[in-house]
Each structure stands twice: as C-alpha cells, then as structure tokens.
Amino acid sequence: MSFRLYKEGQGRWARGALASILFLVGLYATISISQWFDGNGWGTDVVFTVPVINWGPELKDLISVLILLPFLLGGVWYYNQPRVSDFLIDTEQELQHKVTWPTRPETVKNSFVVVVTCIVIMGWIVLADQAFKALQSVIYHQ
Numbered sequence: 378m379s380f381r382l383y384k385e386g387q388g389r390w391a392r393g394a395l396a397s398i399l400f401l402v403g404l405y406a407t408i409s410i411s412q413w414f415d416g417n418g419w420g421t422d423v424v425f426t427v428p429v430i431n432w433g434p435e436l437k438d439l440i441s442v443l444i445l446l447p448f449l450l451g452g453v454w455y456y457n458q459p460r461v462s463d464f465l466i467d468t469e470q471e472l473q474h475k476v477t478w479p480t481r482p483e484t485v486k487n488s489f490v491v492v493v494t495c496i497v498i499m500g501w502i503v504l505a506d507q508a509f510k511a512l513q514s515v516i517y518h519q
Contacts, residue, residue: 382457383458383459383462384466388462388466391465391466392455393456395452395461396456397452399452400452403444403445406444407441407442411437414437420436421435422435423435424436424439
C-alpha cells in the first residue's frame with residue numbers, strides 16, 4: 378500500500394492552512410496539559426529508561442504525545458479527505474479566479490466610510506449615555 382496525496386498540487390494553501398491549524402491546536406493542547414501536570418506535580422514518574430543514553434521519558438511526556446498524535450493524524454486525514462479537500466480546492470480556486478478584489482483607492486474610500494461611521498455611532502452612544510445619566514439624576518434626585 379502506497380501513500381498518495383488526494384489531488385496533489387491543488388489547493389495547497391487552503392489544505393495546508395487547515396492541517397497547520399490542527400497541528401497548532403494540538404501543540405497548544407499538548408503544552409497546556411504538560412504545564413498542568415507540572416503545576417500539579419503529577420506524571421513525574423519515569424516510565425522506562427533508554428539504556429545507551431540513560432534517559433527516561435516521564436509519564437506526562439507520553440500523555441502529551443498521545444494528545445498530539447490525534448491532531449497530527451486528523452490533519453493528514455483532513456488533508457486527504459476527498460469531500461473536505463474538494464471544498465478547500467474549490468474555495469481556493471474561487472478566491473483566485475472568480476472574486477473581484479477592490480483596488481487600493483476603493484479600499485481607502487471604504488475604510489474611510491467605516492471609520493467615520495464608527496465615530497458617528499460612538500458619538501451617538503456617548504450622547505445617549507449622558508442623556509440617560511441626566512435623566513437618572515432627575516428621577517432619583519442625585
């Protein structure tokens with residue numbers, strides 16, 4: 378049995394991003410559980426010793442690897458899963474060939490509109506807050 382990538386060369390960025398995200402989440406989980414074991418003083422027992430280098434992994438190290446392993450295997454599985462891969466390949470192709478990206482002047486103009494709108498809404502909220510504070514002080518005589 379040989380190992381082949383499904384539709385090799387297509388959708389590399391999208392599929393690679395998904396596999397990388399799974400790896401990073403697994404790495405975070407591995408580091409978190411290892412720190413949790415360190416903080417609680419658990420898992421410090423040496424499971425076995427390698428004779429030549431006189432090194433022995435602790436129980437927390439083995440548990441951490443066992444937590445990371447499903448994330449790595451899940452990344453490889455999702456990378457080659459036809460349904461997921463086809464979706465990611467189609468998404469990447471659509472972003473490259475069908476989406477009309479705005480020009481720099483359009484982006485600057487739209488960003489300006491968003492900033493001005495945020496400032497106007499912020500001003501309205503501040504004025505409404507001041508009005509409600511004044512109303513509250515009138516009602517409760519503060």
